[in-house]
Amino acid sequence: MSDREDWNWAKSDDAGLPPEIDTSKPSIARVYDFFLGGKDNFAVDRQIGEMTLSIVPDAKEAGQANRRFLRRAVHYLAAEEGIRQFIDLGSGLPTQGNVHQIAQEVDPAARVVYVDNDPIVLAHGRALLATNDTTTVIQADVREPEAIYANATLQRFIDFSEPVGLLLFSILHHLNDDEDPWSIAARLRDPLPSGSFLAMSNFFDAQDEHPESHKQAEVMEKVFNEHLGTGRWRTREELMGFIGDFELLEPGLVPLADWRADPGESWERSATYYTFSGAVARKP
Template sequence: MAEGEGKWGCTGDEQIIPPEIDTTNPSIARVYDYFLDGKDNFAVDRQVAEMALRIVPDAKDAGKANRRFLRRVVRYLAAEEGIRQFIDLGSGLPTQGNVHQIAQEIDPAAQVVYVDNDPIVLVHGRALLATNGSTTVIQADVRDPEAIYADPALRGRIDFSKPIGLLLFSILHHLNDEEDPWGIAERLREPLPSGSFIAMSNFFNAQDEHPEASKQAVMVEKLFNENLGTGRWRTREEIMRYLGDMELVEPGLVPLADWRPDAGESWEKSATYYTYAGCVARKP
């Protein structure tokens, strides 16, 4: 494998790729991997990503801001709220600063279950986690919350009588309105015990707050849907509906970089900045 190539080599051609990996259609996990400067993507993924970058030149910054937001949130939940079990839904390919690494820095016994429907995540996750007894990865679909919560591998790690951190980072915006993401969010939320948290990041249509950013959101949404078949930039009201009667933790639903930033962290306030928002909420 040439220097800099991924597990199977980005070019794919001469590498042995497991049969479950479809390299002829773009995959959300692999397009996102490209935005994070990862190596586990193929030409078909890079084509979509490059198209997006032509419209949104700072799209890679957005991906990185999302990962920084995730790290701050997991640290907050583990260190300040005492959460010791996490379900990371739509976890994506392993990257730097994965949930188990952050949570287990605070408590090595913290339990983490990664869930994703893309087989590439399972293959990489298993390799990464082979030696970690407190973490597992399962292949399942967010559209079937009951199957996820009933999975024996998840049940073996997550105790539903104790608070849980449910992480929904950049996943619900990959469900179309017709798939009823609000109903799915409710089915994910309801079984969580009191004192649990949901943390999420979402493509955000800031139509009332930042009309210029909203115009960009509409353009990129069209591109994503034409080429990847997914991606919805939802309004504040639409995102808040995911959370039912859960209580927002300060500072609420804000651009990712504005959620309790670490000292010295910055991201130029471009249109993209205002089209990606996140929040943390507590179940009463």
């Protein structure tokens, strides 16, 4: 991953940037990049990140736990289930341990299509993948599943007669209820062939399971919606609705660090621990 100097960006946040990139408004992808210790974020993104850390001191650990969960899930699908093609929706800015790197460690011929609606993600992704002919990035919106699947570039990379790994990491919680994310999830699942998998991570409102984390979820939802205009912490029942009739793999819908953790991985079981969950499920 190149840093900002590789892009000929000056030290000021907005010097030399393409006009479609607005540095006056925070970006979900760039705030997440800040939590991961990346360099591709601007002052407004860092401001939101620091505000979040003042309320949730282990928010960075949550972002890192999400990346580790992604790595474990993708490696499992490639190495244990034989999945050789992946669609990563809401992929965000490239960082260490990208989906194509994980999958192609198992099989260099594995194909990956990244999908994001942020122009800065598209620019970075295309530069990173300039010499990779089995991986591409397209600009599209998760709210338009039919347009994503009809995209000519995606169709060149993905064979829908073979199982697909559909990745929905930290994306559906940025859809509001009035956008009907359950319908969107169903329209993303339904065209996939039998034997495909869905892997997802979402903000989780544990409610009666962990009352302290429920309080934190309420506070964080307020902060995200006031400053990013999006962010929903959903109940177990609501999250299971995203999985539909897919068969949930063990250990089920659990805190990120509890999904088949590698030896030595840890995350203190704070309230935040229970407000970010993940699952992997198979299409019968």
